[in-house]
Amino acid sequence: MSNTIGISFFVHPALVLILGAMLLPLLRGTARNSAVLGVPILALVALWLLPEGKLWQVQWLDYTLAPLVVDKLSRLFATIFLLMSAVGGLFALGQTSKLEIPAAFLYAGSAVGVTLAGDLVTVFLFWEFMAVGSTLVLWSAGTPGAWSASRRYVAVHLAGGVILFAGVAGQILATGDVGFHAMQVDSLATWLILIGFLINAGAPPLSAWLPDAYPEASWSGTVFLSAFTTKTAVYVLLRGFPGNEILIWVGLFMIFYGIVYALLENDMRRILAYSIVNQVGFMVVGIGIGTEMALNGAAAHAFSHIIYKALLLMSAGAVLAATGKRKCSELGGLFHSMPLTTVCGTIGALAISSFPLTSGFVSKSMVTQAAADGHLQMVWLLLAAASAGVFLHAGIKFPWFVFFQKDSGLRPSDPAPSMRWAMLVFAFLCVALGIWPDPLYALLPYAVDYAPYTAAHVITQLQLLLFSGLAFFVMLNYLKRTPTITLDVDLLWRSVGPAMVRVSGHWLRVVSGGLSQSASRGIVSVSQALSRQRHPDGLLLRSWPTGSMALWVMVMLLAYLALYYLG
Known part of the structure; x- marks a missing residue:
């Protein structure tokens, strides 16, 4: 049976980024730096020139594949992925590894490919390319720890890929439909697809790959890793399983699991890695609630999370590159010599804590409001408690122990200009979106009828944050870091x-x-x-x-x- 192709003359943004990744190793000096910044911007322009609808269709066997489909949800995620690629590339311009940025562009391009895929086959193909790209980002660090972590990382993701492949094959055989659309968890095939997605989302007990692997990447590699795998999983859950109640409880477990381990951690990048699990949990809860408000909140929070989490990891990467140290017990007093990094890291910490006038406040609050609107009182209370827990481990603990605690005697300077500009761009976006959220709300898949800055909401959030801050300093003697190692489920395979x-x-x-x-x-x-x-x-x-x-x-x-x- 012959295969036929029907492709309109539209440029696929994912292919722009992937071809750019193949081109970068051939370039040197100014040409390479220009390509690092220009390729993601070119892909972003190509994305916004695309109209909505099925733009590419390919006849394969008896099925019609749709490798390029654009709607508001896919454009939102593709936009933030490409923006992350550009600013992450700016941050990594001084990276000596010749492999890392091409691998990161392959990784990011594959994530964009997933968001623009209209069928399960294309989703699976780009899903596996993501695993290849992210593994190469880990390898590029060139350390024994990165090599060991990458082997464990790829083993987990290959297992997840096998589970997803079995689910996709079963779904196609059962329904005869390759389209990627909303599904109910009512068969073995859909359960397998859901499990495959949740593995990449970092849902416990198979979440330990994330804090095991991400901190072993280079000072810039972790920034790329934080953005794509888990948020692509959020996208496919938004697309494939909105309103499945089981996701509410999976998300709540992720939230508190991440909080507890982040509070126990001494490694600054492992703190932020566990915080990814925690924050993705908020998004998964929103997807499980399934109302338009909740889905808008999950999508908006994924967008803002990529920005503030990258900013936090950029500040941590700047500290690591300058001092060679990762342990909170070895750091402190860096605000004396790294003022810009301190300010940017603090802005990221406030944003992740949903402090008013930051991006986290205008996105995460949509999920909690959706729980209240749905009369899910227990869920609302748990989300409120979790917001206080986030402020404890990421909003205060990370900047306090790294930048403000007792002086470690280290006096590194702020990083190179490209790293400083990257941090400033994302710090500006954290504040700008917090003050003026309308551009973000305009990108969301459903019409937004929500005002984040009501007196009740602002006062409630400030009370949570202030009391959790007070609790932190009251219990400071118990929260001081010692050179210890936390044991997670990865102990089983390590x-x-x-x-x-x-x-x-x-x-x-x-x-x-x-x-x-x-x-x-x-x-x-x-x-x-x-x-x-x-x-x-x-x-x-x-x-x-x-x-x-x-x-x-x-x-x-x-x-x-x-x-x-x-x-």
């Missing part, structure tokens, strides 16, 4: 699993050796017994009387006759 393999391998060798020796002794015994029968007085060579032979012939004939008549 230590317990390999130990079990070694022990089982040892016993397998012991049992195999015992069986081999027993078999050898048995063969020797049989061989010796047969050898004895070949002697003149043995069974095979001794002389048999004629009468005995006649008796045995008669017995055999009688047996044959009996079998013949009985048969």
Whole structure:
């Protein structure tokens, strides 16, 4: 059966970024830097020139694939992914690795490909390219820790890819439809698809890959990693499973799981990695609620989260690049010599805490408002408590221990100009979207009828933040960091699993050796017994009387006759 292609003359933004990734290794100096900044902007222009609708269609076997479909939701996520690529590339201009930025562009382009895919086959293909790109970003750090983490990372994502492939194949066989649209979790295939999506979202217990791998990337690599995998998972959940109630409880578990581990952590980038799990939990709750307000809130929060989380990790990356240290117990007092990094990191911390006049306030509040509108009182209370917990671990703990706690004696300067400009761009967006959210609301998939700055909402949020801040300083002696390591589920495949393999391998060798020796002794015994029968007085060579032979012939004939008549 021949395959046919029907493609209108529209440029696919994902392919622009992927082709740019292939071009970058050939360029040097100013040409390379210009391409790093220009390719994502070119892809962003191509995106906004696209009209809404199915723009590419490909006939494959008996199915019609749609690799390029544009609507408000896909344009929103593709826009922030491309913006992240441009500002992340600016931050990483001084990166010595020649692999990292091309790998990041492949990674980002694949994420854009998922958001613009109108069928499950295209989603799966770009999904796997994302795993390749993100693994290469990890490898590019060039450290033993990054190499080990990348192997664990790719193992988890390959397993997730197999689960997703099985679900996609089952769904296509069951329905005959390859379209990517809303589904109900009512079959094995849709359960497998949901599980595959949740693995990339960082849903516990399979979330430990995120804080295990992301902090092992380079000072700039973690910035790229924070933006695409989990938020692409949020996009596909928004597209594929809106209103599935189970996601409310999955999201709530993610929220508190991330808070607890972030409070326990000493590594500044692991704090922020666990915070990703926590923040994605808010988005998953919104998707589970499923109303237009909740879905708008989840999409808006994903958009603002990419910006403020990248800003936080940029400030952490600047500290790491300048000092070579990651532990909060080894840092402190950096505001003396890194004022710009301190200010930008603090703005990111306020935004993640949903402080008024920041982007987090105008996006996360839509999810909590949707819970209130839906009379989900318990969910609303838990989200309010979680907002206080976020302020504890990311809003105060990260900037306090890294920049303001007792002086560590370190006096690094603010980073290179390209890194400073990248932080300033995202710090500006955090504040600008908080003050004037209308441009963000205009991008959302549904019409927005929501005013974030009501007196009740502002006062409630300030009370939560102020009381959680007071609790932090009251309990400061208990929250001081020590050089400890937190144990997560990844202990199973980092230590317990390999130990079990070694022990089982040892016993397998012991049992195999015992069986081999027993078999050898048995063969020797049989061989010796047969050898004895070949002697003149043995069974095979001794002389048999004629009468005995006649008796045995008669017995055999009688047996044959009996079998013949009985048969």
